[in-house]
Amino acid sequence: MKIGVFVCHCGTNIAGTVDVERVSQAASKFPKVKHSASYKYMCSNPGQNLVKDAIKKHKLDRIVIASCSPSLHEKTFRKCVEAAGINPYLIEMANIREHCSWVHKDREKATQKAIELTRLAVSKVSRNKPLEKTYTTIEKKVLIIGGGISGIQAAIDIAFANYPAVIVEREPSIGGRMARFDKTFPTLDCAACILTPKMVTVSQSEHVTMHTYSEIEEVSGFVGNFTVKIRKKARSVDINKCTGCGACYNKCPVKVPSEFDMGLGKRKAIYTPFPQAVPNVPVIDRENCLYFKTKKCGICKKICTVGAIDYDMKDEVIEEKFGAIIVATGFNQFDHSVYGEYGYGKHKDMITGLHFERMVNSSGPTGGKIIRPSDGKEVRDVVFIQCVGSRDEQKGLPYCSRLCCMYTAKHALLLREHNKDSQAYVFYIDIRAAGKNYEEFVKKVQDEYGAIYLRGRVSRIFEKGGKLIVRGADTLSGAQIEIKADLVVLATGLVAQKDAPSLAQMLHIPYDKNNLFTEAHPKLAPVETITSGIFLTGACQSPKDIPDTVATASAASVKALGLMVQDKLAREPLIASVNQDLCSGCLACLKACPFSAIEEDEIEDRKLRRKRTVAKVREAVCTGCGNCTAVCRMAAIDLEGFTNTQIMEEVETL
Amino acid sequence: MIDQIKTKAKELLKTKKVDIVIGYKKASDRIGAIPAFIDKEGDIDKLIWDGYCVYNLSNYLKDFPGKKIGIVTKGCDAKSMTVLLQENQLKREDIFIIGIECSGIVDEKRKGGDIAYDERCKGCKPATPPIYDVLIKEEEKKQAPRLEQDPYESVRKLETKSIEEKFKFWQDEFSRCIRCYACRQICPLCYCPRCVAEQTQPAWFSKAVSVEGNFSWNVNRAMHLAGRCIDCGECERACPVGIPLRDINKKIEKDVKELFSYEAGVDTEQKPLFSSFDKNDPEDFIK
Structure with a gap:
């Protein structure tokens, strides 16, 4: 064995803190090491050539690279040594950057630590075995979770490439x-006017299948071969028969918010939910429907001429296979009732930005009139709080939720457009208008639409004489301010969907402390997740406005399409295997495996002279996460690349 | 009570519902009780029941593969069967559990010469087995007084020691270990085809009697029982050098209870502790 x-x-990332020359010299004295060297950038072309040349010159058969995290450059060096004729799995990386110099x-x-880390890698590599990659097929279909603008754009992009979504x-x-927005900043085109055509495109595309009123129930498998169970909730209306005539909901006697x-x-x-709904097929809200509550009524069924109403419809769970998954689940609004100074959400004439969007919308509940929810009177003085x-x-x-500055400016503008006598007051901390034509838009709202911007926090809001009294400070002038407002609009922040963690756990993708899904790399892999084949788009990853959402949707689609066009997918051979003689058949591994990659098997036990149950790894499904090896008391499961022998060798060396 | 056990055993053997009944019989010293394996109706009169029936008989279940077994089971011992069922080592239909709602067993170490109730029994409230096919209750007058005792008293005492003191304490205890593996052989939950202590590729720890090897073995044994040990106390009883093995087991049991609200042996359907992930699991160690 000749280790290099x-x-x-x-x-200077490593050399700034670690004496790399000393590490190299120390390594040259480790057992079985025939050659050691250091170089400024080992991952660069000259660096890789240095490795390749040394392999040939010194007839090296195993390599240790002491550099950065294997997640960054292990692939680089696997390729590098393969080109020099060594099995790519006969290398190990000692992480002396993230784990040491940084x-x-x-x-x-x-x-000293870098020397020790290198020593461990040398002893580990001495126990490495040559491994071969395996190949699997790819299911040529993309699942998109969420049908907002993000999911719609992704579906359009996938369909444009003639792959099913x-x-x-x-x-x-x-x-x-x-679909709830009125106009969109900074160009003020109407949201419905630009969204509806995209919704129609999706619904008419032969490549796109829509499951609305449906939820993801279970996800298993791996990149190229995900198996997904989808619960199609009982709509109570046959989507194939319904013509969308609207007679049913026109006659329905029940009204709910x-x-x-x-x-x-x-x-x-x-x-x-709204006139331009796609599909234009109603749904029965069984909690409020008279028929479901009392078994009486049934008007919708009587009136429907095509017999589309089906009270006995049941939830249906379908199972489909996908090659890639795009997560586009969007966001929720921050619940402002935690703020005592804003009245814990009790004031009737205090609404959120999303309420304002509906109110200002001419097809909305007020027909575009901006009114006080308490008495329905049109408003004059409106305070916006960012x-x-x-x-x-x-x-x-x-x-920072990124879009509140912009939508508040838009609201101030729309307010003045709807009511020439109105006056907008905006309390802000900073104006963050970093986007194409954004700063110009805010300026315009301030200069041409007369919105009064006050830099400061609101300390208290209370009701007096039918008005909301807003007390705050203008920190620029130092003055205390009191405004008698007809309406207060809160620019509530964007938060993750409530059930984001459970979806993330289903998909095996990480999420942060704010329950936002975590990208594989914040800069260089912003739409990928660490689970290959699963991509992120839109506000489920971080608050995004429409342009950013659409951009990430297309980016995620390209990533998914990159998989779709492959003939076959190389699978890392770094997977688990069971030594069935050692296995006791307790099946703790089967229960611990998050990928359902372990199944029961039966062997003839010669010692006991009978058949017994043992565990077996489904190789195509195993991702090599190592959960099973950790729960196996018998040490009967070994993970290639991290075998018991390799790890013990490291421990013994320590 | 013993009559009820005998009647049931007889019925089970007669109707061929089971091939063998595992119970207790008098030891040759005429005092203690040892396991009895009864496969003939004629031997049924050998069966006894008294406070000396200390052994956890579920350890013998694995010795009769493919047979239907009737087994006399105390409340605590039934918990080990629950774990065995949970871990796929038993088929429920293969065993008929004659559950005993016992009133406590003697402390074999007979501290101070008295025949006292075992430590474990004092903290044991309703001694009803979690699973059984027939339940036989102790007559009321024989019911032992159940004291409100903290089951973790000795653990709490150990917990007050400093890390150095704890290390010293266990080093002294383990130094007596002769690696006879009696603790493993007696444990109903140590059923691995080949124990890690005997594996050679890799050799997980030294097989020789040495401080490191002894420490590794004893800690390994205890950790392999984490979330599984049901405190039948057999390991400590079998230990020829008197290492307080129950204290390690109880410490882990206590931690598991406090951290994950998990209790071993109460439910055959619950996922094994280490195979389950709950998003409410504490993550204090992630800084």
Whole structure:
């Protein structure tokens, strides 16, 4: 065995804290090491050539690269040694950057640690075995979770490349949040006018299948071969028979607050959320429907001429296979009732930005009139408060929600356009208008539309004489301010969907402390997740406005299409295997495996002279996560690349 | 009570519902009780029941593969069967559990010469087995007084020691270990085809009697029982050098209870502790 050790300076990233020369010299004295060297950038072409040349010159058969995290450059060096004729799995990386130079200051101690890390890698590599990649097929279909603008754009892009896309949307219609908006900043085109054509494109595409009023129930498998169970909730209306005539909801006697209109308007118990809904097929809200409550009524069924109403419809769970998954589940609004200074959400004439969108919309519940929800009177003085929840580590969110500055400016503009006598007051902390034509838009609202911007926090809001008294400070002039407002609009921040963690756990993708899904790399892999084959788009990853959402949707689609065009997918051979003689058949591994990659098997036990149950790894499904090896008391499961022998060799060396 | 056990055993053998009944019989010293394996109706009179029936008989279940077994089971011992069922080592239909709602057993170490109730029994409230096919209750007058005792008293005492003191304590205890593996052989939950202590590729720890090897073995044994040990106390009883093995087991049991609200042996359907992930699991160790 002839091991070669190559120590990387990584510019000053490593060499700044670690004496790389000493590491290289120390490594040359480790057992079985025939050659060691250091170089400024080992991952660069000259660096790789150095490795290749040394392999030939010194007839090296195993390689240790002491540099950065294997997640960054292991693939690079696998390819590099393969080109020099060594099996790509006969290398190990000692992470002396993230695990050492970046986290330490003391040069002497860091150098010592780097030597030890390299020593471990050398002993581990001495136990490596040559491994071969395996290949699997790819299911040429993309699942898109969420049918907002993000999911719609992704579906259009996938369909444009002639690959099938399936949208799963839990609401009765696609459209998401954007369908609720009135106008969009900074160009003020009407949201419906630009969204509806896209919704129609999706619905008419031969490549797109929509499952609305449906939810993801279970996800298993791996990149190229995901198996997904989708629960199609009982719509109570046959989607194939319904013509969308609307007779049913016109005649329905039950009125309940409409979720789509944020409770500002009413809808029926059988309803489509909005007129442009796609599909234009109503759904029965069984909780409020008289028929389901009392078994009486049944008007919709009587009136439907095509017999589309089906009270006995049941939830249906379908199973489909997909090659890639795009997560486009969007966002929720911050709940402002935590703020005592804003009256814990009790004031009737205090609404959120999304309420304002519905109110200002001419097809909305007020027909475009901006009114006070308490008495229905048209408003004159409106106070907008920015950063509600956002940028508040104590009670709210640590992050900036990015779009509130812009939508508040838009609201101030729309207010003046709808009512020439109105006056907008905006309390802000900072104006963040970083986007094409954004700053110009805010300026315009301030200069041409007369919105009064006050830099400061609101300290108290209370009711007096039918008005909301807003007390705050203008920190620029130092003056205390009191405004008698007809309406207060809160620019509530964007938060993750409530059930984001459970979806993330189903998909095996990480999420952060704010329950936002985590991208594989914040800069260089912003739409990928660490689970290959699963991509992120839109506000489920971080607050995004429409342009950014659409951009990430197309980016995620390209990533998914990149998989679709492959003939076959190479699978890493770093997977688990069971030594069935050692296996006791307790099946703890089967229960611990998050990928359902372990199944029961039966062997003839010669010692016991009978058959017994043992575990077996389904190789095509195993991702090599190592959960099973950790729970196996018998040490009967071994993970290639991290075998018991390799790890013990490291421990013994320590 | 013993008559009820005998009647049931007889019925089970007669109707061929089971091939064998595992119970207790008098030891040759005429005092203690040892396991009895009865496969003939004629031997049924050998069966006894008294406070000396200490052994956890479920350890013998694995010795009769493919047979239907009737087994006399105390409340605590039934828990080990629950774990065995949970871990796929038993088929429920293969065993008929004659559950005993016992009133406590003697402390074999007979501290101070008295025949006292075992430590474990004092903290044991309703001694009803979690699973059984027939339940036989102790007559009321024989019911032992159940004291409100903290089952973790000795653990709490150990917990007050400093890390150094704890290390010293266990090092002293383990130094006596002769690696006879009696603790493993007696444990109903140590059923691996080949124990890690005997594996050679890789050799997980030294097989020789040495401080490191002894420490590794004893810690390994205890950790392999984490979330599984049901505190039948057999390991400590079998230990020829008197290592307080129950204290390690109880410490882990206590931690598991406090951290994950998990209790071993109460439900055959619950996922094994280490195979289950709950998003409410504490993550304090992630800084």
